Amino acid sequence: MNTVEVALGCAAGSALLAVLAALVVRRRARPAVVGTLTAITGAAGVVAGAAALLGERFAVELPWIVPLSGIALTVDGLGAAFLAVSGAVAVAAAIYGIGYSHHGLDSRGVQATFPLFVLSLLLVPAAGSITTFLVCWELMALTSLVLVVSEHRRRAEVASAARWYAVMTHLGFVAVLIGLLILSAPADGDAFAAVRAAAADLSPAVAGTAFVLCLAGFGSKSGIVPLHAWLPRAHPEAPSHVSALMSAAMVNLGVYGIVRVGFDLLAVDAERWWWLLVLVLGAISAGYGILQAVVSTDLKRLLAHSTTENMGLVLVGVGASGLFASIGSPVLAALALTAALMHVVGHAAFKTLLFLAAGSVLHATGTRDLDSLGGLRTGMPLTTAAFGLGALAASALPPGTAFVSEWVLLQSLIHGLPAPDAAPAAAPTVTVVVLPLAVAVVALTAGLAVVTFVKAFGVGFLARPRSDAAAHAIESPATMLAGMGLAAVAATVLAVAPTLVLPTLGRVAAGLVGSPAPIADAVSVELVGVTGLLSPVLVVVALVVAAVLVVAIPRVLAGRRARREARLWDCGGGPLSPRTEYTATSFAEPLQRVFDTVLQPVQDVDVTHHQESRYLIAAVEYRRRVPDRIERHLYEPVLSFVTRWGRAGRALATGSVHRYLGYGLCTLCALMLLLVLA
Amino acid sequence: MSDTAYVQLLNLTAGAVLLCAVLVLWRRELAVIIRLFAAQGVALAALIAVLAWHEGSPELAVLAAGVAVLRAGVLPAVLRRALGTAREGTEPVREVRPVVNVAASLLAAALLTLLAFAVSRPIVELAPSPATQAVPIGMAVVLIGFFVLVTRRRAVSHLVGFLLMDNGITAVGFLTTAGIGLIVEVGVALDVLLALLVLQVLTGRMREAFGNTDLDELRELHD
Helix, strand or coil, X not given: XXXXXXXXXXXXXXXXXXXXXXXXXXXXXXXXXXXXXXXXXXXXXXXXXXXXXXXXXXXXXXXXXXXXXXXXXXECXXXXXXXXXXXXXXXXXXXXXXXXXXXXCCCHHHHHHHHHHHHHHHHCCCECEHHHHHHHXXXXXXXXXXXXXXXXXXXXXXXXXXXXXXXXXXXXXXXXHHHHHHHHCCCCCCEHHHHHHHHHHCCXXXXXXXXXXXXXXXXXXXXXXXXXXXXXXXXXXXXHHHHHHHHHXXXXXXXHHHHHHHHHHCCCCCCHHHHHHHHHHHHHHHHHHHHHHXXXXXXXXXXXXXXXXXXXXXXXXXXXXXHHHHCXXXXXXXXXXXHHHHHHHXXXXXXXXXXXXXXXXXXXXXXXXHHHCCCHHHHCHHHHHHHHHHHHHHXXXXXXXXXXXXXXXXXXXXXXXXXXXXXXXXXXXXXHHHXXXXXXXXXXXXXXXXXXXXXXXXXXXXXXXXXXXXXXXCXXXXXXXXXXXXXXXXXXXXXXXXXXXXXXXXXXHHXXXXXXXXXXXXXXXXXXXXXXXXXXXXXXXXXXXXXXXXXXXXXXXXXXXXXXXXXXXXXXXXXXXXXXXXXXXXXXXXHHHHCHHHHCCEEEEEEEECCCCXXXXXXXXXXXXXXXXXXXXXXXXXXXXXXXXXXXXXXXXXXCHHHHHHHHHHHHHHHHHHHHHC | CCHHHHHHHHHHHHHHHHHHHHHHHHCCEHHHHHHHHHHHHHHHHHHHHHHHHHHCCHHHHHHHHHHHHHHHHHHHXXXXXXXXXXXXXXXXXXXXXXXXXXXXXXXHHHHHHHHHHHHXXXXXXXXXXXXXXXXHHHHHHHHHHHHHHHHCCEHHHHHHHHHHHHHHHHHHHHHHHCCCCHHHHHHHHHHHHHHHHHHHHHHHHHHHHHCCCEXXXXXXXXX
């Protein structure tokens, strides 16, 4: 009996116990009991994942759970990485949920669904057969849907968001289902091992179709453009700890699916165009997601768009890895895949932190609108610190968490470019075009991410409050702070000491593409096979020294002169009011102008004149909306067609019983005639 | 019994079953329609009795008696009760204005019978025997029953249409397989009886709520 088995058993046991507890425990104690048990589930998931990453292997078949096919669980290196990430996010979210659930989220249904959702997040990467995978995937979709609608009594938008989510997640499920069934049809049984063995016999067209279907289904779960429309709706409308789970753990499993199918099940059939497609979709998602985030004024929506961006970056890594593998440079392939996995881990840490902090703001002020926040620093210092740390981690600047993974990603992309003196045949033309563009996209998103998070942090938390709710915000309860604290510690550790996990992830990636480990076991990040060295600790030390110098030198210099406190120069117009501050809208305005052709914002300026004179202005009203263009051009025609189809269908249903029966008789007779004539 | 007598009796009873179905389309008084339905029940029981005699099967004979009791006795009685409450009310006890008029209905019945004969040709060819050659009649009764459901407006006519379909299905069952087992047959019969009882109650409720049982008045759903 190995550690993985014990830990997974513990996870399942405590999750089921949590469900039971949610049903029987009194309302007052319910969130605490359920939260604690769910946190134990998550912790057990982390232990299982860590043990499997360190080399333990685990496989079990439980034929009695589901009739006909049974349940098969297999934990290998790839699954273990995602298992551990899901578990870690679940621990933070569950502890946070204890404090967060006290206003309206402590009903039996919601509390019983939450541990099930966590369990499904742990089981998807541990699935060892296609049936198991699909069952867990669907359980994950259904439980998350129930959790998304849990606040539907409070806000009307929840219902619409849930409808989008329900429809898109099930269309995605259908795509995945068809794709995986195509794979399992020729195989002997539906275990992943059998599918892997049978994959060599698939024709290129069949394998390509299966991969594209899986890519569509898994990509929609990851919020990849153009299948992202549900994500900025559903993630913000869910309760914040569920948002954290969805945005930091659930989207990862889409990536897991793509890697599992492309690098594992269909590895022998993989073709270059698959990975080019993944890379291009990833690059578009990254750019488009962060552009939407820059102009977003809703705090949680901004974070959801940023999720699309980060998953895009992960797919750039995955696509680049496949591309390198197909042109015969496994070292770079392993490096790019390592970068993608590292970004998954880092993103999970900082996105959990950010969503939990955003939930704390929502809990205290009741609003997510950045334009009416501000000045939270005084009332909520710990939440402010947590969000600040998360914003730094997300913005790909040293010493942030995302910086390390993006650095590794850029290293792999840059080393993939052919050397100037190399023979032209060494690298296919397509890489010469695609890789520089990918580098540019990664750089652009890094820059825009900085703007986005400066905006979110500066406008939302600093300066002076723009509304009463923000002015009277008080700090969240201890459990919520504890949840944020855990995520903050994880994000800091990943930023300062990424080599705790990076070499391990490197070995997982190397195992998938068949190359030596791309990252050496050392304190600093040292690439193996290509030149590259980064020491996060030194970066942190250098930055701290620089910051101290910047702060200290003016103090020292100014200390020689007498200091005088005075009001800031306000042009003599009296004390500045919060209305003169930068808002989220105004902060993003210059960027919105730069990207005008891409975003195509809709602006309205209404000027109201005084009645006495046209030359005097009473009020100016400015409205700006940035509708999602992809949504407008891709989804609206489909939706309007479906609506028209439905309207046309309504003419058939007049309500007359005779007509309905008549349809039946006519159909029956037509069928019989067809039989007679055929 | 000689073979010719068997064939002639079989054709006679089967013809009577079909004739009753067509006559249901012709007559408008609800009381007469119920009487025709009872007559069809008798004809159906006779058809099964002929089969039982030919095969020398006592089980089939028991079933024939059961069918007679249920379809010529119990079901018409239930229908009459549904009608009886109607008589106390003010609404007419006639099918005043069917969706398709009587002449066109009879024409349609002819076409449906033709269709039934055409479509069951493969079944007859599978095992040509006097019994299977009567299968198209069962099919025709099913189709005519369906047609009654579509074109008649009153709730009682609908019940009769539904029961005609069931009679047709029973006839096809007996003609093709010489009985589908006592238990199954009893189960189906009880099912039909239960459905009819429920529908009868429903009809009574409709009358209480709306004053009549013209199904065309029921066009909108309300909470």
